[in-house]
Each structure stands twice: as structure tokens, then as C-alpha cells.
Amino acid sequence: xxxxxxxxxxxxxxxxxxxxxxxxxxxxxxxxxxxxxxxxxxxxxxxxxxxxxxxxxxxxxxxxxxxxxxxxxxxxxxxxxxxxxxxxxxxxxxxxxxxxxxxxxxxxxxxxxxxxxxxxxxxxxxxxxxxxxxxxxxxxxxxxxxxxxxxxxxxxxxxxxxxxxxxxxxxxxxxxxxxxxxxxxxxxxxxxxxxxxxxxxxxxxxxxxxxxxxxxxxxxxxxxxxxxxxxxxxxxxxxxxxxxxxxxxxxxxxxxxxxxxxxxxxxxxxxxxxxxxxxxxxxxxxxxxxxxxxxxxxxxxxxxxxxxxxxxxxxxxxxxxxxxxxxxxxxxxxxxxxxxxxxxxxxxxxxxxxxxxxxxxxxxxxxxxxxxxxxxxxxxxxxxxxxxxxxxxxxxxxxxxxxxxxxxxxxxxxxxxxxxxxxxxxxx
Ligand code: F3S
Numbered sequence: 001x002x003x004x005x006x007x008x009x010x011x012x013x014x015x016x017x018x019x020x021x022x023x024x025x026x027x028x029x030x031x032x033x034x035x036x037x038x039x040x041x042x043x044x045x046x047x048x049x050x051x052x053x054x055x056x057x058x059x060x061x062x063x064x065x066x067x068x069x070x071x072x073x074x075x076x077x078x079x080x081x082x083x084x085x086x087x088x089x090x091x092x093x094x095x096x097x098x099x100x101x102x103x104x105x106x107x108x109x110x111x112x113x114x115x116x117x118x119x120x121x122x123x124x125x126x127x128x129x130x131x132x133x134x135x136x137x138x139x140x141x142x143x144x145x146x147x148x149x150x151x152x153x154x155x156x157x158x159x160x161x162x163x164x165x166x167x168x169x170x171x172x173x174x175x176x177x178x179x180x181x182x183x184x185x186x187x188x189x190x191x192x193x194x195x196x197x198x199x200x201x202x203x204x205x206x207x208x209x210x211x212x213x214x215x216x217x218x219x220x221x222x223x224x225x226x227x228x229x230x231x232x233x234x235x236x237x238x239x240x241x242x243x244x245x246x247x248x249x250x251x252x253x254x255x256x257x258x259x260x261x262x263x264x265x266x267x268x269x270x271x272x273x274x275x276x277x278x279x280x281x282x283x284x285x286x287x288x289x290x291x292x293x294x295x296x297x298x299x300x301x302x303x304x305x306x307x308x309x310x311x312x313x314x315x316x317x318x319x320x321x322x323x324x325x326x327x328x329x330x331x332x333x334x335x336x337x338x339x340x341x342x343x344x345x346x347x348x349x350x351x352x353x354x355x356x357x358x359x360x361x362x363x364x365x366x367x368x369x370x371x372x373x374x375x376x377x378x379x380x381x382x383x384x385x386x387x388x389x390x391x392x393x394x395x396x397x398x399x400x401x402x403x404x405x406x407x408x409x410x411x412x413x414x415x416x417x418x419x420x421x422x423x424x425x426x427x428x
């Protein structure tokens with residue numbers, strides 16, 4: 001690898017043992033990828049040093065504390081070193097429980113104590129506690145072309161496609177190392193040649209709400225898998241929220257980390273720019289039959305119409321979505337056989353509190369939670385057998401993870417299910 005003088009110095013330990021271990025890890029990672037050099041990054045999002053007690057027990061011989069977990073697990077180091085404050089602007093993504101409503105999520109006192117101690121360590125190491133899978137809704141918005149090192153597939157696809165930031169789908173180890181070294185291998189989506197379209201998707205039916213964009217994303221990911229689709233046809237520019245649900249779905253049914261929408265996303269002013277030359281790959285058509293097939297696939301895990309849990313907020317809800325959900329449920333009540341949990345970030349919840357939405361939801365019997373979601377925390381209300389979801393990503397994961405049934409529908413379908421205890425969603 002070609003290293004700069006500063007990188008050689010970091011590798012030699014001139015900036016401390018932790019930075020040295022971070023560079024060693026990043027060089028091993030770059031070698032495995034075939035990268036020849038690094039790019040500098042000052043925007044890193046991961047889950048640095050946090051771990052539940054069952055993971056910490058593996059590091060008991062080293063003290064089982066934050067320092068041990070960061071050294072051994074995050075940096076894969078052969079010894080435990082002191083961990084300084086991070087050198088890059090660093091953010092903590094989603095975590096395992098709500099800081100206030102953890103009892104409702106079924107978490108133990110011991111798990112909460114561990115969570116609090118990890119949070120204190122994270123903050124003391126200069127890492128911002130965004131606690132969300134939507135950092136771009138919580139104050140971390142890269143600029144076009146900015147080199148980032150982000151975990152979380154739904155955030156990565158949004159960063160690359162909608163903002164024009166540059167990140168691969170990183171892991172815990174590479175992000176923690178990048179926080180210390182401010183470097184990430186110059187490979188994949190950091191390079192122009194890897195950001196070009198590989199297949200076309202022709203959209204032949206209107207796609208005009210979050211529900212429809214989620215289905216289109218799920219279809220696209222299923223067809224193109226981990227390549228870059230170029231979306232064309234009957235689409236009007238989606239809002240930020242629609243992009244969020246489209247990208248999360250495409251990253252779940254496939255491994256899509258970037259997409260282009262011709263005339264819409266920043267690196268696709270035209271077809272030629274999207275493909276970096278002539279059109280290539282296959283063309284997939286999203287028509288009425290494909291739309292119906294996608295809906296049926298997403299609803300193939302729903303059998304029983306008695307819904308005992310409704311989960312909204314995957315990816316974490318924006319303030320606009322919380323306001324919408326509150327307006328749908330205002331004056332109604334969550335059914336006694338059901339529960340409604342909505343997930344967002346702490347900063348967006350602060351806005352929801354200030355605007356009265358949290359109170360509207362509370363009066364209806366719903367809970368607005370932060371930091372996590374049912375899939376990440378593996379927490380659903382006790383006795384849940386059937387869930388209703390307005391996220392194609394969540395319906396892809398939650399039923400399989402929790403051994404429950406799941407329905408996919410609009411936000412209004414889901415609120416209706418929460419208030420009636422029955423699933424009545426249909427494809428119009
Ligand atoms: Fe976020 Fe959980 Fe969905 S972390 S993207 S709400 S699976």
C-alpha cells in the first residue's frame with residue numbers, strides 16, 4: 001500500500017497505541033479489498049465499543065470493560081490499549097434499547113446499567129450519541145463527494161444515492177478504526193468507476209406514496225441484488241422519506257448500496273451519466289403484475305388477521321412521519337388486544353415532544369421510542385404473534401427473527417390495525 005508520511009507515523013505508533021492498532025487493522029482490511037491507498041474521512045458512523053453483557057463476558061480476562069471491548073473486538077488488537085478521544089467526527093448509530101422505555105421493551109435492570117455505562121464511555125470518547133439508523137435526519141448530513149465511513153445499510157444507500165456522499169457499507173471494526181485514524185480504504189464507492197449503473201429498471205406504474213416506494217425498492221433489490229440499478233420511467237422525484245423507504249427496502253431484498261434515478265439523483269442527470277457511458281446490463285420492468293407479486297411476497301408471512309403489534313419507524317421515522325401518524329390516530333385508541341410502538345431518533349423525538357405529537361400518541365395508547373427498533377433490540381410486546389408494519393425492510397426481517405407473522409401495508413393500514421386489532425390492508 002502507498003502510505004503518506006502521516007500514515008507511516010500513525011503506523012509507527014507516533015500518535016499512540018490505539019491509533020497504531022487502528023492503522024494495522026485498516027491496512028489488513030485494505031489489503032483484503034485490494035485497495036492501494038486510503039482516503040481521509042472526517043465522518044464516521046458506527047457502534048464503537050458498545051456491547052451487551054453477553055459479548056463483554058468474552059473479554060472478562062481483559063477486564064470486560066469498554067477499553068477491553070474496543071481493543072480486542074473493535075480493533076482486533078493483540079493487546080488491550082488505552083482508547084483516546086476519537087480523531088474523526090464520529091457518531092454512534094442505533095443501539096439496543098430505549099433509554100426511558102426499556103422496561104416496556106422487556107429489558108432487564110442489568111442490561112440497562114450496562115447500556116448507561118457504555119453510553120457514558122461513548123460520550124467521553126468524543127462520539128456523538130445520535131442513536132439512530134438515520135443520521136442524516138439527526139444532524140449528520142454529508143455533502144456531495146464527501147468520503148464517509150458508515151455502517152447501516154439503509155443509511156449507506158441514502159448517503160451514496162440521495163446525497164452523493166461516498167461510503168461503503170462498513171462494519172464495526174472498520175468504523176471504529178476509522179474514528180481513530182481518520183482513514184478508510186480507497187475502494188468501492190469512494191471511487192468514481194464503482195459508482196456507475198449496472199442495470200436498468202423501467203417503472204411502468206405510478207409510484208406515489210411511501211408504501212409504493214417501499215414496494216418498488218423491494219422489487220429492485222430482489223432483481224439487481226448487490227449491483228447498482230438505474231431507475232427510469234413513470235417516477236416523479238420522491239421526497240426524502242420516500243427515498244428512505246425505497247433505499248432501505250432495496251438494501252434488504254438485495255444488497256443495493258447505491259442507485260441512480262435518471263434526472264433525480266445527483267449523479268444521474270441523464271442516462272449516460274448514470275451508466276458512465278452506454279447503457280449496460282439487463283432491463284427489469286416494474287409493471288402492475290410485478291407490483292402485485294411484490295405485495296404478495298411482502299405479505300406472504302401474514303396469515304392471521306388478528307394483529308397484536310404494530311411497529312412503525314423503520315428506518316427511524318422523521319418528524320413529518322410522526323406528525324402524520326399522530327394525525328391519523330388523534331381521537332382514537334389503540335385496541336386492547338394490540339400495541340403500537342413507533343421508533344425514531346432522540347433528536348427527532350425532542351421535536352415530537354415540543355410539537356405535542358408524543359402526547360397525542362400517548363393519549364391514544366401508543367409509545368414513541370428512540371435509539372433502537374424491534375429488529376435490532378429483538379423486543380416486541382409480550383405475547384406478540386402477528387405484527388403489522390409499514391416498512392418493507394422491517395417485514396423482511398422481523399417475522400423471521402422473532403418467529404411471528406407480519407403484514408405490510410400503508411401507515412394508515414397499520415394505524416387502523418392498531419386501533420381495530422384487525423388487519424384490513426389490501427392492494428388497491
Ligand atoms: Fe433502523 Fe431498525 Fe430499520 S435500526 S433501518 S429501524 S431495522
